Amino acid sequence: MAVLAARTDISRFGAEAIRFSPRQSDLLIVAGRISIKMMPVLIRIYEQMPEPKWVISMGACASSGGVFDTYSVIQGIDRFIPVDVYIPGCPPRPEGVVDGLIKLQELVDKEKFSDYAPPATNS
Amino acid sequence: MSLADTLSQIKATFPETVFDVTEHAGEKIIHIQGLVVLDVLGEFQKSGFNFLADITAIDNMTLGGFERFAVVYHLLSQETAERVTVKAYVSEENLILPSVESLWKTADWQEREIYDLFGITFEGHPNLVRIMNPDDFEGHPLRKDYPRLGRKERDNFPIVERRIGRKAQRE
Numbered sequence: 001m002a003v004l005a006a007r008t009d010i011s012r013f014g015a016e017a018i019r020f021s022p023r024q025s026d027l028l029i030v031a032g033r034i035s036i037k038m039m040p041v042l043i044r045i046y047e048q049m050p051e052p053k054w055v056i057s058m059g060a061c062a063s064s065g066g067v068f069d070t071y072s073v074i075q076g077i078d079r080f081i082p083v084d085v086y087i088p089g090c091p092p093r094p095e096g097v098v099d100g101l102i103k104l105q106e107l108v109d110k111e112k113f114s115d116y117a118p119p120a121t122n123s
Numbered sequence: 124m125s126l127a128d129t130l131s132q133i134k135a136t137f138p139e140t141v142f143d144v145t146e147h148a149g150e151k152i153i154h155i156q157g158l159v160v161l162d163v164l165g166e167f168q169k170s171g172f173n174f175l176a177d178i179t180a181i182d183n184m185t186l187g188g189f190e191r192f193a194v195v196y197h198l199l200s201q202e203t204a205e206r207v208t209v210k211a212y213v214s215e216e217n218l219i220l221p222s223v224e225s226l227w228k229t230a231d232w233q234e235r236e237i238y239d240l241f242g243i244t245f246e247g248h249p250n251l252v253r254i255m256n257p258d259d260f261e262g263h264p265l266r267k268d269y270p271r272l273g274r275k276e277r278d279n280f281p282i283v284e285r286r287i288g289r290k291a292q293r294e
Contacts, residue, residue, distance in 0.1 A: 037257045039280050046283060071264055071273025072256070079278070082285045 008094040013101055022048040027104070030083075031058040033066065034074040046081050052116055054108065056100055057083045060090040126151060126205050129170040133163055142189050142212070150206050154189060157213040161221035164196060164209060168226055172198040172207060175223070178233035180241045181210075184267040191215040192243060196223070213243060222248040240265035 003010045010016050019025045022045045034042055046055070057077055060066040063086045065075035077083060084107060087100040130151060134141050140156040141163075155163055164175075176197040183191055190212035198207050213220055222245035224230045234245045235254040242263035245251055253260060260276065262269055 036260075036276050037255075043281065043283055070271065071269075071276055074277055074280075079282070080280045081283045 002094040003097045008098055010098060010101065013098065013105065015101055022046075023050065025049055026052060027054050027056065029056045029058050030062040030077050033061045033068055034077055035072050036074065037072075039074050039077075039080065042077065043081060052108075052111075054084045054104055055081060056085045056087060056104060058087045058097065058100070059092050060088065063088070066090060126200075126203075126207060129167065129172075130207075132170075133166050136166070137163065150208060152208040152210060154210045154212065157190075157194065157211040157220045160194070160196070160209070160211040161223055161226070163211075164198070164223050164226055167198055167207065167209070171200045171202055172205075174199040174201050175227040175229055175233075176206075178223075178230060178237065180237045180243060180265070182241065182265065182267045188212065192218065192241060194220055194237060194243060218242060219244045219246055221246050222251075224248055239263070242266065 002008060004016060004018075015027070022028070026049065028046060028049060030042065046053075055077075057063045061068065061073075062077050063083075065073050069075070074080070078086075085100045085104045087096050089096050092100075130144055130153060133153065134144070137155065137159055140159045142154040142156070145152045145154070153163070176199045177195075178197075179195050181188075181193045181195060183193060192213045192215070194211045194213065196209040196211070198209065199205075211220060220243060222230065222234055224234065224245075225247065231249065232254060234248055235251060237243050238245060238248075238251055239253040239255055240263055252258065256264070262274065264273070
């Protein structure tokens with residue numbers, strides 16, 4: 001919320017339009033612990049997003065499980081879905097989120113349209 | 124009726140199924156056999172303990188106790204502000220307790236939680252299914268013989284790859 005508010009104001013980077021449907025999104029920000037019950041949901045959300053798509057793992061819990069080393073907490077979402085940028089912190093600072101977003105934009109700048117060519121099929 | 128009277132009345136009504144009455148931090152604890160828990164809690168409800176504050180459970184595997192598992196009911200009288208704890212013991216072989224959902228609706232979710240985490244069955248519960256773990260989860264995680272890091276549940280998910288073109292470019 002602080003990232004969206006006046007002080008850090010993520011709309012300066014063109015990223016203020018929050019969509020709560022994965023089908024209208026190109027960036028997935030995963031925040032907080034992902035339990036074994038939520039992981040199938042997260043995979044489904046990720047797969048529903050249209051290409052091109054990117055993932056930010058926000059905070060220690062999403063990136064590594066944080067202090068929650070128990071049977072029910074996924075020890076980092078990158079074990080199962082591809083992550084582009086990790087934001088450290090517990091909780092992350094708003095500046096960290098903005099920095100992560102800028103890092104992601106630099107990453108996107110380097111990508112080419114031809115990178116998204118569909119894989120060759122045998123048809 | 125005061126709490127002391129209620130306790131002695133319950134002791135007289137259920138002479139063989141009340142194991143003990145103890146006190147901790149100024150609050151009475153009554154230790155009973157699991158099978159009579161519905162009757163005992165009904166008596167408490169009649170005598171003014173109208174609020175079921177919490178239900179929880181203990182695995183006595185490493186602690187020792189009357190039986191392996193104890194289901195703990197915390198009651199509160201909202202008139203006299205008295206509290207009482209009821210510990211109902213169930214053995215490992217016969218993990219069945221009567222449900223108290225008919226006395227307090229709040230027992231519904233609490234008993235589902237204990238069923239989920241300890242595997243204790245509540246007879247007469249309207250919808251006894253897991254409340255927190257996934258429906259296909261195996262085992263009962265709060266039992267002392269369940270490994271803290273689980274049985275690889277957290278590692279068993281499909282790995283979603285990037286689209287092939289992008290993956291090649293990144294690496």
